[in-house]
Structures are given as C-alpha cells and as structure tokens.
Amino acid sequence: MPSKSSTKPSQKGKAPALKPKAKVQETSQNQSSRASTWSLKHFVSLATLAVSFLVYYYYNTSSGNGSRFGASSQSESDIHIQSVLDMERAIAERDASIFEVRDLPGKGKGMVAVRDIEQGELIIRERPLFVVPPQISVSPTALVAQNLARLAPSQRSAFFNLSYVNLPPHVNPDSGLDKDLNEVALAIFQTNAVSAGDGVGIFPRMARLNHGCSRAFNSVYSYREKEGELVVHALKGVKKDEELLTTYMNTKQPRARRRDYLSHQYGFECTCSVCSLPKLESQASDGRLSAMSNLYARFSTWNSGTISGVEAIDTVQRIWDLGNEEGYWSERGQLASDAAFVAAAHSDLTATEEWARLAVEWFGIELGSDSEQAQRMKSLAAHPMGHAVWGSRKVEKVGIPRR
Numbered sequence: 564m565p566s567k568s569s570t571k572p573s574q575k576g577k578a579p580a581l582k583p584k585a586k587v588q589e590t591s592q593n594q595s596s597r598a599s600t601w602s603l604k605h606f607v608s609l610a611t612l613a614v615s616f617l618v619y620y621y622y623n624t625s626s627g628n629g630s631r632f633g634a635s636s637q638s639e640s641d642i643h644i645q646s647v648l649d650m651e652r653a654i655a656e657r658d659a660s661i662f663e664v665r666d667l668p669g670k671g672k673g674m675v676a677v678r679d680i681e682q683g684e685l686i687i688r689e690r691p692l693f694v695v696p697p698q699i700s701v702s703p704t705a706l707v708a709q710n711l712a713r714l715a716p717s718q719r720s721a722f723f724n725l726s727y728v729n730l731p732p733h734v735n736p737d738s739g740l741d742k743d744l745n746e747v748a749l750a751i752f753q754t755n756a757v758s759a760g761d762g763v764g765i766f767p768r769m770a771r772l773n774h775g776c777s778r779a780f781n782s783v784y785s786y787r788e789k790e791g792e793l794v795v796h797a798l799k800g801v802k803k804d805e806e807l808l809t810t811y812m813n814t815k816q817p818r819a820r821r822r823d824y825l826s827h828q829y830g831f832e833c834t835c836s837v838c839s840l841p842k843l844e845s846q847a848s849d850g851r852l853s854a855m856s857n858l859y860a861r862f863s864t865w866n867s868g869t870i871s872g873v874e875a876i877d878t879v880q881r882i883w884d885l886g887n888e889e890g891y892w893s894e895r896g897q898l899a900s901d902a903a904f905v906a907a908a909h910s911d912l913t914a915t916e917e918w919a920r921l922a923v924e925w926f927g928i929e930l931g932s933d934s935e936q937a938q939r940m941k942s943l944a945a946h947p948m949g950h951a952v953w954g955s956r957k958v959e960k961v962g963i964p965r966r
C-alpha cells in the first residue's frame with residue numbers, strides 16, 4: 564500500500580543540517596514535448612557519464628589521501644594531478660554550458676541559466692564533499708570539523724566559500740581562532756546541507772541554488788543512494804537568464820507559514836514570484852496549496868480502507884487538477900505511482916498501466932529517466948499483474964488519468 568510517507572509531497576527540501584530526522588523528499592513535474600525532451604536527456608546523461616567517471620576517479624584516489632601520493636613515483640603523481648585537473652575542467656565546462664553562478668541582489672549568489680534549459684534536463688550531477696550520519700556521538704561542531712579535516716585543500720576552500728546564516732552572536736568569524744572557525748563551519752553546514760540517503764551532505768555546486776515557492780521553483784534535486792550522487796533536473800523549461808530555483812521546504816502551505824519557516828531557518832524574507840503576488844491572488848494560491856495538502860491527507864486514508872479505490876483515484880485527480888491551476892507540478896511521479904498502486908490493488912489493469920505510464924513520464928522529468936523510480940514504473944506499466952499488491956483489494960474500476 565502507499566505508505567503515509569509515499570503519498571506525501573515529494574520535492575526534495577533542504578534538510579536542516581544535523582537534524583537527523585529530516586526526511587528526503589522527491590519530486591516530479593510537467594508534461595509536453597516529450598519525445599524531444601527524452602532524446603536530449605538521453606544525450607545529456609551520456610555526456611555526464613564521462614564526467615561521473617572522472618568524479619569517481621577523483622574521490623576514490625585523491626580525497627586527502629597523502630600516503631598514496633607519498634608512495635607514487637613522480638610521473639604517477641603528475642598523471643594523477645593531471646587527471647584531477649581534467650576532471651575539474653570537464654565539470655566546470657559542463658556547468659558553464661548550462662548555468663553561471665552570479666551575485667544576485669538581496670540573495671547573495673545564485674545560479675542563472677546561460678541558455679534555454681529543457682524540462683527534465685539534467686543540470687547537475689554531484690558527489691558530496693561529505694555526509695554526516697543521522698546518529699552522531701560527538702557534538703555537531705566537532706563532527707563537521709572532523710569531516711573538513713579529511714578533505715583536500717581545494718575541497719575545503721569550496722566549502723568555506725559557501726554562504727551561511729544564523730551564526731551565534733558570540734562568534735567572531737574574523738578572529739582567526741579555531742573555535743570561531745568551527746562555528747562558522749557549522750553555520751555553513753546548516754545553511755547548505757541537504758538530505759543524502761539517511762544522512763545529510765554538502766554538495767557545493769548545487770548549494771548555490773536559491774529557493775522559490777510553489778510554481779516559482781523550476782529545479783529539483785534528488786539523491787541517488789546507489790550511485791552516492793545527487794542529481795538536479797529541470798522541473799520546468801527554463802529560459803536563458805532566468806534564475807534556477809529549487810525549494811527548501813514543502814511549499815504547499817500558506818504564504819505566512821512559508822515565510823516564517825524560511826526566515827527562521829534560512830534568514831531571508833521570501834520574495835519569489837508566488838510570495839510577491841497581490842493579496843487576492845496570494846489568497847487564491849494559498850487556498851489551492853492548502854486544498855492540495857488536505858487532499859494528500861485524504862488520499863493516505865485509502866491505506867486504512869476509509870475510502871474506496873474510486874474515491875482515492877478521484878482524490879489524486881483533484882490534486883492533479885489543482886496542480887495544473889496553481890502551476891505546481893512537483894511530486895507528480897510519486898502521485899501517479901501511488902495511483903498505479905491503488906489501481907493494481909483493485910485489479911484495474913488499464914488504470915494500472917495508464918497511471919504507471921504517467922509516473923514514468925513525471926519521474927523521468929523530475930528524477931531522471933534513468934532513475935530507479937522511473938525504471939520501476941516502466942516495468943509496472945509492462946506487467947501490471949506482476950505487482951505484489953495485485954488483487955489485494957475489492958475489484959473496482961478506479962479510473963484512468965485525465966491529466
């Protein structure tokens with residue numbers, strides 16, 4: 564059955580660092596121009612394969628491992644250093660062909676598209692500088708300091724280049740004292756860390772993504788446990804010179820609540836296009852977002868048998884329709900996947916196939932067509948009756964997606 568959490572919002576929010584209970588979310592998005600999007604994504608994922616290999620090489624041969632250098636001959640060291648430089652150049656070149664990190668008024672730095680980006684396109688693939696586990700036995704400050712000590716100098720400087728908020732007032736960042744530097748490091752970690760599997764990690768390239776609410780965010784990041792990598796995909800088509808924005812929270816909440824959270828946790832007053840709407844439009848948007856949240860809660864009651872399969876699918880369709888009205892396209896892969904689950908439980912073959920196909924499409928956009936989630940839905944669409952829950956509930960014609 565769709566667990567309570569599986570029917571929850573699924574865009575990935577920034578994980579409050581060292582709050583181990585913070586859960587990763589996943590997202591998905593918009594339709595249209597599918598064939599061309601797919602072929603481009605395919606090309607991009609091939610291109611990034613080469614980069615990934617170099618990243619793999621880098622992290623598995625260099626990461627502060629001095630003894631490796633010590634044991635190498637001069638020519639081996641030269642080759643190694645050259646490989647690392649090649650890898651860094653390849654990543655920088657690929658990034659530069661998609662976005663630029665710029666100073667943006669009132670936001671510090673941010674990522675701006677240097678060309679049109681297609682919906683579903685892979686923007687970043689990145690391994691973490693480090694990940695901290697959910698359970699820790701030393702203080703957060705000491706843990707971050709320990710992790711930093713293991714990094715190569717260039718990695719440490721990438722970390723200390725990141726921005727931070729909420730530095731305790733007694734800390735002087737310019738004192739040059741270790742104790743103050745460690746507090747700054749913790750503030751950087753807490754401002755920039757995101758969920759990475761069970762832990763939270765630092766990904767310095769994606770860390771430049773600023774936040775937008777509801778329909779304002781156009782990029783989604785997701786962590787791939789198997790690969791140990793984070794990927795960022797375009798949730799919507801992005802125009803050249805437009806800022807790339809992700810979301811730091813579940814934004815299906817009224818503006819006042821979103822602003823409170825962002826100001827407290829991240830130290831800024833959100834002025835995204837949704838937060839800047841005139842009063843009446845903002846109220847209408849808040850109404851839609853709250854209605855979506857309530858419908859998600861209703862959908863989850865299918866688990867306990869409170870609502871029928873038909874009612875559950877009708878609820879999914881209402882969430883979808885509200886998403887269309889609001890321009891909120893995130894989490895649609897998960898939503899369609901949950902609907903396919905319900906359809907399979909009620910032995911509705913056509914509905915299972917159709918919802919699974921829709922899930923493939925939206926997981927493909929938000930998480931990548933090579934994501935585990937998209938692949939799983941692909942096999943469900945091909946073999947609906949093979950689903951573990953097939954026929955576990957009363958037979959019902961639950962309904963296919965209207966989109």
Ligand SMILES: C[S@@+](CC[C@H](N)C(=O)[O-])C[C@H]1O[C@@H](n2cnc3c(N)ncnc32)[C@H](O)[C@@H]1O
Binds near residue numbers: 672770831833
């Ligand atoms: C993860 S960092 C994002 C990159 C950051 N702007 C930088 O210069 O490196 C998070 C911080 O960026 C700023 N920020 C993010 N989204 C913002 C927004 N929509 N408006 C203003 N500041 C924002 C806040 O200071 C927040 O604490």
